[in-house]
Amino acid sequence: MRYAAVDKDAVIVAAAGDSGPTGSFAGGTSCESNPLTDLSRPSDPRNWAGVTSLSIPSWWQPYVLSVASLTPDGQPSKFTVAGPWVGVAAPGERIVSIGNGDGAGLTNGLPDEHQQLAALNGTGYAAGYVAGVAALVRSKYPDLSATAVVHRITATAHNGARDPSNVVGAGSVDPVAALTWQLPAGDQPGPAAKPIAVPPAPAPPDTTPRTVAVAGTAALAVLVAVAGAVTALAARRRKDPSA
Template identity: 45%
Template sequence: MSRAWRPIAVAALLALSASLGQGSAAANRPPPIDPGRLPSGATPAPFEKTEQKLRCAETAPGGDGPTVPVGQRDLGFTSAWQFTRGAGQLVAVIDTGVARHPRLPGLVPGGDYVGTTDGTDDCDVHGTVVAGIIAAAAVDGQGFVGVAPEATILSIRQSSRAFQVAGRAEQQREGQTADGYGDIRTLAAAVVRAADMGARVINISEVACATGSLDDRVLGAAVEYAAVAKDVVIVAAAGNTDENCASNPGLDPLRPTADPWDQVSTIVSPAWYDDYVIAVGSVDSNGAPSQFTVAGPWLDVAAPGENITSLDPRRSGLTTGTIDDKGRQGVLRGTSFAVPYVSGTAALVRARFPQLSARQVIDRLKATAHAPAEGWNPLVGFGVIDPYAAVTADGGTNTVARPTMAAKALPLPGAAAPRDDRPRNIALIGAAAIGGVLVLAILASFPIRRRLHLSDTNAGAGSGATPS
């Protein structure tokens, strides 16, 4: 991604959360859920006093007009609107805040873990873009529209690159960037807050990324609570490699029986809580995996994450990028923006099939995706989502499972059966017999022809005829 702007990553403050202690599970597996670590649902507020060090990001206007953005065109989700537009669904966006916008008329403030707002201030120009992809209302003459335009957004500000713990500025060199604020603790608290406020879908376009071990048990308890106790569909980003988050190895064709979890070197949370979260990778405009997607055995589905157009938090129109303090424009791309396409589709499914549990909705999204040739891989999971299929396919509780990559020995071919030449021999003998008969017939005809010739000669002499 352009250095002018990058998707928010909780990894920026990972040292703070890691200092809370190490998890008890192996480094390549999520730790067991500990309900005792569930954070309270108290009114949102920063865990420490904070200060804003950097000025808020600016946006590059663009995308207005009848042209349909690439991701929207490729997913074709408007075809699903004859069945549902997501009415009645509350979708929580846990992010950098969602600014009030005329195309988000029902925006619900959910609180702020960074500053003192109600959650509807977006200094970082991230959460508003995410929310727009999910639920921006349709406007005549505008090609851009949200996946579930009748859904309602609940905004909870959980992180910001422009803020940091108060007092840190005195310890920093002149020109040094802000530390950022928001970590695993605030993310976990925001998940519980969203679930308690009645969200049916939670969009988490943020990640905590670490190599080795990570104590994220508080976040594990939060996503388990939301998914099981509150029946919420939780959609989380796979993470970006340009966010100092190294990718994991892909499938090894020389080790087809290997468990991909055994190859994990980089942890991405909450995406790796695969029993409770649907993890999303990004694809480009050609449908190929984006080069920045962090691979992992927890990948479930993919969606467009490049060439993004969405709501502008600074104006009433749209934006296609940001402008840094040196006037350089950066584009919007990342797994952060693939996630809201899936969240919007989950809202459509929940509105269409209210009887389905959160787990069944996730299974349905995976079962109706356009699977890669191998059925599943660690970059796109079960494939790119199909909103129309998700709301129309038969079988509301269909489930899928990652394919077993076990090698299977093929049996050696048996000995060839003896060749049967009888038909050929019969044909040859028959042909020879017919040929022999024809030869005999020709030879037998010579004496008859000779006698006939002699008779014709004698008859000519007796009549007085002379040669001409």
């Protein structure tokens, strides 16, 4: 999760989970919601120590934005699993979606185990809602990092009675606010940026070999000149004994 969220800068949105056989997304009768808080542990306000039901991948915080479900009137759904990982909430009941059959068009239900039409309910639909908001935010603010996108979504949500809440996180997501509100300066992570290592300054060229070569050539030239002069003087003396 860290590799995807940090190294690859991906916004990871996941469903908080459903408890019990509810709607079209059944969590299972053994999946129960978690206790909300424990006043005996003030150092653990979101009650991580009291978790009894895990929601995967929501458990891996802070790399996942976990989404709870809301009823059409904005109240927490009875089936949404509470937990310290819940980051935000979105509509997750009586959803209207696109059918997957040929020419199905819009649909608002799926057959249940008794082949009765059941409403589209579940935190999975709420997660899809928030994933769409995240995509819009990234489209409008392409320089924001994944962390900044999540922060913009949670910072502009409508807070519940407790913020953050183990039931609805930062509150009900507000797509318009997430796209338009000006967050206070210093209250938002900076734009996505990966540090670039500045290459070290090149070492000055080593001129020692050239200096040695030039000095050696000059010395050799002097020696040749001296040797030539001595040879010429000796030859002249042989020709002129009086010199």
